[in-house]
Amino acid sequence: MEEADDVLLMERFRDGDRSALEALVDRHHASLVRYFFHQSRSWETAEDLAQETWVRIIRHRAHYQPTARFQTYLFSIARNLWIDRYRSQKAAPPTFSADREVGGEEGEGVALATLLPGKEPEPSERASVHEEAGRIREALEDLPEGLRQVFELGEIQGLKYTEVGSILDIPVGTVKSRMHAAIQRLRQALAPRRGGKPAGKGPS
Amino acid sequence: MTAPSTSCRDLEPEVVALARGELPPAEAAPLRAHLEGCSSCASLHADTLRVRAAAAARPAPVPGEASRARLRAVLDAAWEESLAEEEAEADRRRSRGPVLRLLDHAGRRYAESRAVRFLTFSVAIHAAAAVALTVHLVGGGGGSGDRRPLIEVSGTFELPPPYPEDPFTAPPVPEGGIAEGTPLPWIPDAGWPVPGSSFPGAEPTPVLQDPLDFSAAQRLYPNGEFSAFATARFRSDLRTRGLARAWGAEEATAVGRAVERSLAFLAGTQESDGTWPSGRPGDPKPQRDRFRGGVTGICVGAFLADGRTALREGTYSSVVRDAVNALAGSQDRRTGLLGAFTAGPANDRPLVNHGPALGALAEAYGLDWRFLREETRRDLAAVILRGIAASLAAQREDGSFGYAPGARSGDASVTLLQIEALEAARLAGFEVGRAALDRAAAWIASRIGPDGRLGYRVAGDRGADATLTAEALTLDRVLRLPPEVRDRMLAEVLREAAAADLGDRVLFRSAVLETLAPRDAAEPGNPAGAVVRATLRSQSPSGAFGTRKDTWSLAAGDALGTARTVRALTAPWR
Numbered sequence: 001m002e003e004a005d006d007v008l009l010m011e012r013f014r015d016g017d018r019s020a021l022e023a024l025v026d027r028h029h030a031s032l033v034r035y036f037f038h039q040s041r042s043w044e045t046a047e048d049l050a051q052e053t054w055v056r057i058i059r060h061r062a063h064y065q066p067t068a069r070f071q072t073y074l075f076s077i078a079r080n081l082w083i084d085r086y087r088s089q090k091a092a093p094p095t096f097s098a099d100r101e102v103g104g105e106e107g108e109g110v111a112l113a114t115l116l117p118g119k120e121p122e123p124s125e126r127a128s129v130h131e132e133a134g135r136i137r138e139a140l141e142d143l144p145e146g147l148r149q150v151f152e153l154g155e156i157q158g159l160k161y162t163e164v165g166s167i168l169d170i171p172v173g174t175v176k177s178r179m180h181a182a183i184q185r186l187r188q189a190l191a192p193r194r195g196g197k198p199a200g201k202g203p204s
Numbered sequence: 205m206t207a208p209s210t211s212c213r214d215l216e217p218e219v220v221a222l223a224r225g226e227l228p229p230a231e232a233a234p235l236r237a238h239l240e241g242c243s244s245c246a247s248l249h250a251d252t253l254r255v256r257a258a259a260a261a262r263p264a265p266v267p268g269e270a271s272r273a274r275l276r277a278v279l280d281a282a283w284e285e286s287l288a289e290e291e292a293e294a295d296r297r298r299s300r301g302p303v304l305r306l307l308d309h310a311g312r313r314y315a316e317s318r319a320v321r322f323l324t325f326s327v328a329i330h331a332a333a334a335v336a337l338t339v340h341l342v343g344g345g346g347g348s349g350d351r352r353p354l355i356e357v358s359g360t361f362e363l364p365p366p367y368p369e370d371p372f373t374a375p376p377v378p379e380g381g382i383a384e385g386t387p388l389p390w391i392p393d394a395g396w397p398v399p400g401s402s403f404p405g406a407e408p409t410p411v412l413q414d415p416l417d418f419s420a421a422q423r424l425y426p427n428g429e430f431s432a433f434a435t436a437r438f439r440s441d442l443r444t445r446g447l448a449r450a451w452g453a454e455e456a457t458a459v460g461r462a463v464e465r466s467l468a469f470l471a472g473t474q475e476s477d478g479t480w481p482s483g484r485p486g487d488p489k490p491q492r493d494r495f496r497g498g499v500t501g502i503c504v505g506a507f508l509a510d511g512r513t514a515l516r517e518g519t520y521s522s523v524v525r526d527a528v529n530a531l532a533g534s535q536d537r538r539t540g541l542l543g544a545f546t547a548g549p550a551n552d553r554p555l556v557n558h559g560p561a562l563g564a565l566a567e568a569y570g571l572d573w574r575f576l577r578e579e580t581r582r583d584l585a586a587v588i589l590r591g592i593a594a595s596l597a598a599q600r601e602d603g604s605f606g607y608a609p610g611a612r613s614g615d616a617s618v619t620l621l622q623i624e625a626l627e628a629a630r631l632a633g634f635e636v637g638r639a640a641l642d643r644a645a646a647w648i649a650s651r652i653g654p655d656g657r658l659g660y661r662v663a664g665d666r667g668a669d670a671t672l673t674a675e676a677l678t679l680d681r682v683l684r685l686p687p688e689v690r691d692r693m694l695a696e697v698l699r700e701a702a703a704a705d706l707g708d709r710v711l712f713r714s715a716v717l718e719t720l721a722p723r724d725a726a727e728p729g730n731p732a733g734a735v736v737r738a739t740l741r742s743q744s745p746s747g748a749f750g751t752r753k754d755t756w757s758l759a760a761g762d763a764l765g766t767a768r769t770v771r772a773l774t775a776p777w778r
C-alpha cells in the first residue's frame with residue numbers, strides 16, 4: 001500500500017530519518033511541479049514553489065500528525081503557498097511566453113504524455129486530445145479561482161473529492177457541485193465531435 | 205443532443221462523479237443503466253472523460269537533472285537549518301529561561317517574595333464575562349522543578365457574550381465553520397474568508413455613528429472595548445475624513461497611496477516563516493534575528509492599522525495570519541515571553557521583542573475575535589494572557605521595565621513598549637489592571653527633565669535624540685501626564701522637528717506625526733502638513749521608508765521604518 005507507506009515515511013522523517021524525505025520527494029515532486037506549473041504557467045514559479053513546499057515540510061515536520069493521506073497534507077501546504085503567491089502577485093500577473101512555457105530551462109525534459117491512468121488513446125484520437133489540451137488550458141484560465149482549484153486538485157493523481165475538500169477546507173458536497181460546474185464550463189471548449197455534433201456550444 | 209430533463213439536472217453532479225470514479229459500486233450501477241437510455245447524461249459522461257484527458261495532456265515540464273540538483277541543495281540547507289534550530293530550541297529548554305534567572309540571581313529577594321506569596325492573579329477576558337482564566341505565577345522555591353511552567357493558565361474559559369450594540373455587521377461564518385488543525389497554527393490557514401465576501405456590510409446603527417467621535421465612543425464603552433470593533437479602519441469614508449482633518453485635504457489622497465505601497469513592500473519582504481527580520485540585508489544572521497519578534501509585531505501592527513486583519517476579506521489576510529501564527533508560536537511556554545526567534549547571546553533583550561509581539565497579538569485578537577472558532581479563540585487568548593502575565597511579572601519594583609526580566613535598571617524605551625502592549629491588550633478586552641500602567645507611567649514621568657526631554661535611564665540623558673520623547677507623547681492618553689509637562693515635551697519635540705532634516709529620521713518623524721494626529725491640520729502653527737510631505741518624499745520607489753540616522757532599541761531596518769511610518773500615517777483613523 002503506497003499510501004500507508006507515504007504516511008510511514010513521513011513519520012520516519014518527522015522522527016529524524018532524512019532518507020525518508022528523499023523517498024517522498026522521489027514519489028511526489030513531479031506532481032507538485034506539475035500542479036504549480038498549471039497554476040502559474042511559469043516554470044520558474046513552479047520550481048520555486050515546489051521547492052518551498054518541501055522546505056515547509058522540513059520546517060514543520062515536528063508538528064506532523066498522520067491524520068490524512070500524505071498527499072492531502074502535501075497539497076494543503078502547496079495550495080496555501082499558491083494562495084500566498086497568487087495574492088502577492090495579483091498586482092503584477094505572472095507573464096509567460098509561449099515558447100518558454102514548454103521548454104523549461106537548461107533543457108528540462110517535457111512530458112507530453114498523459115499522466116491519466118487507464119487506456120492509451122487510439123492513434124487516431126491522439127491528435128484531437130492534444131488539440132483539445134490547448135483549448136482546455138485556455139478555458140481553465142477563464143475559470144473562477146474556486147472552480148479552477150477544485151478541478152486542478154482533482155487532476156492530481158488519486159485525489160478524491162473528500163481529499164480535495166479537506167485541502168480546500170470546503171464540504172464534500174461543495175467539491176462535487178464545483179467539479180460539476182467546472183466540467184460544464186470546460187466542456188464548452190471541447191472540439192466539435194466527429195459527425196458534426198457539437199458538445200455544448202463549442203467554438204464554430 | 206436531447207435537452208436534459210429536470211431530474212437529469214439533479215443527476216449531473218453524480219454523472220461527473222461517476223466519470224471520475226468517485227461513486228461506490230452500489231450507486232454507480234443504476235447510474236450506468238440510466239446512461240444507456242439518456243443521451244444528455246451520456247454525453248456529459250463522455251465529455252467529462254474528454255475534458256480530463258485533455259487536461260492531462262496539457263504539456264508540463266518534468267524536473268530534469270539540473271532542477272533535481274537545485275532541489276537537493278535547497279533541501280540540504282533547510283535540513284541543516286532545521287537541525288540547528290532544534291538544537292537551539294533544546295538548549296533554550298535546558299537552560300534556564302529569563303524568569304528563572306530572575307529567580308536565581310539578580311532579583312533573588314524580589315523573586316522570593318513573589319514566590320512565597322505564590323502570586324496568583326486573575327485576568328478576565330472582557331469585563332462582561334465572569335472571571336475566566338486564572339494566571340498563576342508559580343516556580344521559585346528551590347529550583348528542582350526546572351521544567352515546570354512558571355506561568356500557567358487555568359480555570360474555565362467563558363466566552364464573553366456578543367456586544368449588544370455592535371454597530372457593524374460581521375461577515376457570515378462559512379458553512380462548516382473554520383477548520384482547526386493541530387494546536388499550531390492558531391488561526392487556520394485555508395479556506396476563509398470566502399473570496400467575494402466583504403466587510404463591513406451594514407449601515408451603522410444610531411448607537412455609535414462615528415468611531416472617530418471618541419467622546420461618544422467612550423461614553424458608550426467606558427472600558428474602551430469599542431476599539432475592538434467600532435474602528436474607522438473598516439470604513440473608507442471615515443478614514444478619508446480622518447486623514448483630511450489631521451494631514452490636510454491635499455495630502456490625504458497621497459497618504460492613502462503611500463500606505464498601500466508600503467503594505468505591498470512589507471508583504472513582499474515577509475519571510476517564509478511569517479516574520480520580518482531586524483537590521484538590513486547583508487547583516488549577520490544574529491543581527492537579523494535579534495529583534496525579529498519586535499519588528500514582526502510592528503509590521504503586523506501596520507497591516508492591522510489599515511484594517512487588514514487575519515480573518516477579514518482582503519489581499520493581505522494570509523500575510524497577517526502567517527505573522528500572527530509565528531508570533532503565537534514563538535511564545536516560551538515556561539516564561540510566557542513572546543517574540544524570541546534566536547537563542548543564546550543574541551536574545552539579550554527579550555522584552556524589546558516581547559512588547560510589540562504582545563501588542564500585535566492583542567490587537568489582532570481584538571479586531572478578529574468574533575470570527576475565531578472557540579478553540580482557536582481560547583488558544584490565542586491563552587497566549588495573550590500568558591504574555592500579559594509575563595509582562596507584569598517582569599515589571600520592576602520602581603514601575604519600570606528593563607531589557608530582560610530581572611534587569612538591574614529600567615529603560616524608558618522598553619517601558620514604553622510594555623505600556624503600549626498592555627494598553628493594546630486592555631483595548632482588546634483583556635482586563636489589565638490600571639495599577640501596573642500607573643506605576644509605569646509614574647516612572648516615565650520621573651524621567652522627564654526640565655527641558656521636556658525624556659531620558660532613557662535618567663532624566664536628561666541621551667540629549668541628542670528626541671525620538672523617545674515623541675514616542676512617549678504618542679502614549680499620552682495612557683501616561684496621563686500633567687498638561688504642563690506634556691506641553692513642555694511637545695515644544696521640545698517640535699523645536700527639534702523644525703531644526704532636523706526629517707528626510708533621514710524615519711522613527712523620529714513617525715513619532716512626531718503620531719503625536720500630531722489627533723490635532724486639526726488647519727490649527728495655526730500645526731506643522732503636520734510639512735511633516736507629512738517630508739515623509740511622502742522619503743518613500744523609496746519600492747514603497748519602503750528606510751532609516752539611517754535613528755537610534756532605537758529595535759535595530760534600524762527598512763521593514764521597521766516602513767511599518768512604523770504606516771502606523772503614524774494611519775493614526776488619524778486608528
Ligand SMILES: [Zn+2]
Nearest residue numbers: 212242244245
Ligand atoms: Zn439523464
